[in-house]
Amino acid sequence: MVSLIRIRMRTVLAGLALVAAAVLVPVAPAKAQVVALVNGEPITALDVAHRTRLLTLMNQGRSPDRKSVLEELIDERLKLREAKKFGAVPSDSEVDSAFGNIASRANMSTAQFGQMLSAQGSNERSFKDRLRAEIAWGGLVRARYKVIAQVGDNDVAAALSARKQEVPQRITEYTLRTVVFVVPRGASDATYDARRREAEALRGRFQSCDDGFAIARGMKEVVVRNSVRKASADLTPALRELLNSTPDGKLTPPERTAAGVEVVAVCSRREVAGQTAVMNEVRQELVSERLQSQAKRYMAELRRAALIEYR
Structure with missing residues (x-):
């Protein structure tokens, strides 16, 4: 298993083939009215429209409901606000590099990838905002819960015993x-x-x-x-x-x-x-599970402390 940020990034990478092949369909422009405020920072209907189209492309044409898109954007604002508090916001060059790597894997230049996103009703900014938040959040979670996420041999042995998994030599x-x-x-x-x-x-x-x-x-x-x-x-x-x-x-x-x-x-x-390979796999799974659990608690804390206004 990979770290929390890599797991989340897989979600982005999993839709690339379909993004590259998407049929260009004109999308009606959304109004830019404010639909939510997060600690005074606005989220507009246009932000929601762009993110909805992006997630639709990434989810093989399945369109998410408006509420889930809005909640993702709210979480994104909170992640970046928290990262800024600790000086952990990724630089533009780091985000540009990640964006370029994704475009390359889709067999496109960064300009072509950005143009394709725009043609599909999303845009490069929305994609990069999502990347920036996920990179920042992964670093924060790993740093804050590094000790909690450590998994000992006894934990691995207990997990293997519970699974009653036969291990080949x-x-x-x-x-x-x-x-x-x-x-x-x-x-x-x-x-x-x-x-x-x-x-x-x-x-x-x-x-x-x-x-x-x-x-x-x-x-x-x-x-x-x-x-x-x-x-x-x-x-x-x-x-x-x-x-x-x-x-x-x-x-x-x-x-x-x-x-x-x-x-x-x-x-x-x-x-x-066999024993070594299976133990390593189980250990990675347990680390990932612990990080994801702590990440949910972390986000719940941020939401409780935030001033979120829906309009």
């Missing part, structure tokens, strides 16, 4: 990276077939993870996701068989998914002690 740990040939929602089977042929062509040219991703990024509407590690014990037998039959540095056969057509690069694998 040895497991294989794979380093994987997914390449998505983006297909817009509602596209025809012929479009999927064309993208599948492109994926097969990439498989033929893909000789290693060192060089293959550069080829993939040069293709039209292709997204290369972050690398992940997967333990064989966590995979289905069919997926284990597929990965075991794919040599290191090669791609799995194309598969149709909600985002389009995907292939998975098997970059490396290693044998590790």
